[in-house]
Amino acid sequence: MQIPADLLTKIDEAITHYPASKRSASLPLLHLFQEHFGYISEEAVIWIAEKLELQPINIYELISFYPMFRKKPAGKHHIRVCRTLSCAMAGSYELRQKLCREGKITLPEHEGHGDPITVGEDGRFSIEFVECIASCGSAPVCMINDDFYEGVTQEEVPDLLSKYQ
Amino acid sequence: MPAPIRRKPHPLERRIVFANIDREDYTPDIECYLRHGGYEDLRKAITMAPDAIVNEVKASGLRGRGGAGFPCGVKWGFIRRGGPKPTYLICNADESEPGTFKDRYIIHQDPHQLIEGMIISSFALDVHLAYIYIRGEFPEGAKILEKAIAEAREKGFLGKNLLGTGFDLDIYVHRGAGAYICGEETGLIESLEGKRAYPRIKPPYFPAVLGLYQCPTIVNNVETLCNIKHIIALGGGAEYAKIGRPNNTGTRVLCVSGDVVRPGYFEVEVGSVTMGQVINDLCGGLKPGRKLKAIIPGGSSAKVLRADETYKIKEKAADGSMVEKEITINDIVMDFDSLAAVGSMAGSGGVIIMDDTRDMVWVLNNLNAFYAHESCGQCTPCREGSLWMRKITDRIMAGGGVERDPDVLKNVADNIAGKTICAFGEACSWPTQSFVLKFREEFQGKSTKPLPPPTPPEYVSEVLIGEHEETPKALTGGVAE
Numbered sequence: 001m002q003i004p005a006d007l008l009t010k011i012d013e014a015i016t017h018y019p020a021s022k023r024s025a026s027l028p029l030l031h032l033f034q035e036h037f038g039y040i041s042e043e044a045v046i047w048i049a050e051k052l053e054l055q056p057i058n059i060y061e062l063i064s065f066y067p068m069f070r071k072k073p074a075g076k077h078h079i080r081v082c083r084t085l086s087c088a089m090a091g092s093y094e095l096r097q098k099l100c101r102e103g104k105i106t107l108p109e110h111e112g113h114g115d116p117i118t119v120g121e122d123g124r125f126s127i128e129f130v131e132c133i134a135s136c137g138s139a140p141v142c143m144i145n146d147d148f149y150e151g152v153t154q155e156e157v158p159d160l161l162s163k164y165q
Numbered sequence: 166m167p168a169p170i171r172r173k174p175h176p177l178e179r180r181i182v183f184a185n186i187d188r189e190d191y192t193p194d195i196e197c198y199l200r201h202g203g204y205e206d207l208r209k210a211i212t213m214a215p216d217a218i219v220n221e222v223k224a225s226g227l228r229g230r231g232g233a234g235f236p237c238g239v240k241w242g243f244i245r246r247g248g249p250k251p252t253y254l255i256c257n258a259d260e261s262e263p264g265t266f267k268d269r270y271i272i273h274q275d276p277h278q279l280i281e282g283m284i285i286s287s288f289a290l291d292v293h294l295a296y297i298y299i300r301g302e303f304p305e306g307a308k309i310l311e312k313a314i315a316e317a318r319e320k321g322f323l324g325k326n327l328l329g330t331g332f333d334l335d336i337y338v339h340r341g342a343g344a345y346i347c348g349e350e351t352g353l354i355e356s357l358e359g360k361r362a363y364p365r366i367k368p369p370y371f372p373a374v375l376g377l378y379q380c381p382t383i384v385n386n387v388e389t390l391c392n393i394k395h396i397i398a399l400g401g402g403a404e405y406a407k408i409g410r411p412n413n414t415g416t417r418v419l420c421v422s423g424d425v426v427r428p429g430y431f432e433v434e435v436g437s438v439t440m441g442q443v444i445n446d447l448c449g450g451l452k453p454g455r456k457l458k459a460i461i462p463g464g465s466s467a468k469v470l471r472a473d474e475t476y477k478i479k480e481k482a483a484d485g486s487m488v489e490k491e492i493t494i495n496d497i498v499m500d501f502d503s504l505a506a507v508g509s510m511a512g513s514g515g516v517i518i519m520d521d522t523r524d525m526v527w528v529l530n531n532l533n534a535f536y537a538h539e540s541c542g543q544c545t546p547c548r549e550g551s552l553w554m555r556k557i558t559d560r561i562m563a564g565g566g567v568e569r570d571p572d573v574l575k576n577v578a579d580n581i582a583g584k585t586i587c588a589f590g591e592a593c594s595w596p597t598q599s600f601v602l603k604f605r606e607e608f609q610g611k612s613t614k615p616l617p618p619p620t621p622p623e624y625v626s627e628v629l630i631g632e633h634e635e636t637p638k639a640l641t642g643g644v645a646e
Contacts, residue, residue: 020377024359058359058360065344067342068302083531084465086428130302132263132535134266135266136420137429
């Protein structure tokens with residue numbers, strides 16, 4: 001697997017944060033890989049395991065446990081909408097539907113645990129219903145990539161999405 | 166990023182930890198912090214003996230702000246200085262209890278306050294390596310903290326021989342990845358070790374005995390660590406203890422969400438406001454024409470309070486004797502002990518208000534979905550039970566509720582609480598237990614089919630729903646007809 005030099009620098013820097021155990025760097029490395037490649041591939045799992053002197057299963061078990069890591073690419077821009085109580089009371093289910101309509105995303109009929117991310121037809125957006133993202137006082141809230149938006153109304157959705165081409 | 170919504174403090178508030186939040190003229194950089202007296206308390210703390218700082222924290226009566234309300238000084242007291250193993254400090258910034266949103270603002274708007282609190286704590290506990298475990302959904306917050314740490318290091322407040330004391334300290338930011346269970350302190354430690362966040366078996370009850378890498382470790386909430394700085398700033402534990410009420414000292418950031426006119430965060434002296442004041446004064450009351458129905462007072466795991474309930478509490482009379490008094494929901498004082506006395510908890514300070522348009526079955530179904538998603542899967546009762554509860558409330562919502570469902574729900578919940586490694590078992594069963602107990606008529610009203618539930622309880626049985634034409638409430642924002 002080809003790792004660009006700047007990513008490698010960040011990886012080596014991250015490992016130094018954990019002088020007592022290299023294994024602690026597995027979450028930071030997974031974040032770095034996902035930020036760079038968009039998802040965690042099988043190759044990446046093996047590479048990280050080797051780098052940290054672990055078995056690949058030690059990395060696999062993290063990807064299957066922590067909801068933020070994905071095994072396949074999301075859309076170009078990934079939308080996370082909060083699903084939990086305060087946001088739901090403020091209309092996050094309706095917000096998600098509106099985001100799907102405007103972002104050309106068709107939700108599957110049966111949504112299960114296995115694959116929470118739905119990618120739109122043109123790949124520009126993907127959407128995921130996530131649990132509480134800790135801004136209940138300004139519900140409903142969503143994140144687009146790393147940007148956070150609070151008190152999002154249905155009317156704002158077209159403008160909001162137009163920022164992400 | 167859009168500009169944050171800024172609001173002025175309410176007259177009932179006493180802002181200490183949130184003093185700089187929402188100020189127009191305040192920025193998160195170190196220059197601004199230094200202009201406002203930043204790191205002066207650290208300079209004061211390093212002239213004190215470390216044990217003296219621990220004693221001040223003990224004297225302050227500060228209780229943990231994460232949820233359990235354990236006295237911080239007692240936790241710190243478990244640490245023996247100069248042992249053969251290093252001691253670690255971890256700041257729990259995994260804020261993920263639904264209804265809670267205080268740490269977000271401290272991290273985003275006043276990060277140096279937290280870092281100063283951490284340096285003072287590390288100095289007191291002889292910690293040379295500290296971590297901030299921040300939830301993965303705060304990428305911006307993680308960047309702000311990393312920048313703040315770099316600034317503090319550049320100014321000599323961190324690193325080798327900080328401020329010429331001969332004391333070394335490094336702080337690193339560690340990002341989580343979306344798992345609620347990482348808020349449990351031993352789960353957090355496992356996660357920081359690079360493993361799945363499976364909470365550890367107790368005893369030892371405290372990571373202070375065996376924590377990160379099997380070394381003594383203190384895990385404190387963001388708000389708790391900020392308060393350490395203010396204990397020093399106010400001139401010691403005795404001064405700090407004058408704020409609030411006995412055994413409930415200091416201030417508390419209440420996070421209010423749900424059906425009120427002005428939801429938001431309010432820092433008040435612990436016990437200085439009642440539930441009625443929170444709703445009517447701090448939050449501007451309920452929306453016009455609505456009536457209060459229910460309140461979850463301390464994060465989604467806290468037991469729900471019903472608006473028309475009365476509570477019998479014991480209170481100290483003027484002559485020192487204990488008298489029994491009957492109070493309504495509006496009279497409940499917002500502190501640790503009072504909320505415990507009415508059968509719920511102050512928890513993380515997240516208050517969720519629900520008015521008479523809300524369907525309680527829908528609310529519980531929403532929470533059950535959360536807990537089913539977040540169970541770490543380690544203990545069978547919780548892994549299976551949380552999903553069963555979700556399936557049952559799903560089925561009731563879809564019109565397939567059978568007569569014995571309320572009892573089955575209670576039975577499942579009763580068989581989780583107290584039977585798991587960590588407190589998630591209680592956290593996921595308390596909502597179901599309390600909602601079914603207090604709003605039984607709503608659950609019973611929707612569970613009218615005489616058929617037995619399908620076994621094993623599967624998602625929405627076609628047989629049960631077929632003859633019942635009801636729009637799933639999930640799509641209507643939980644508003645009852």
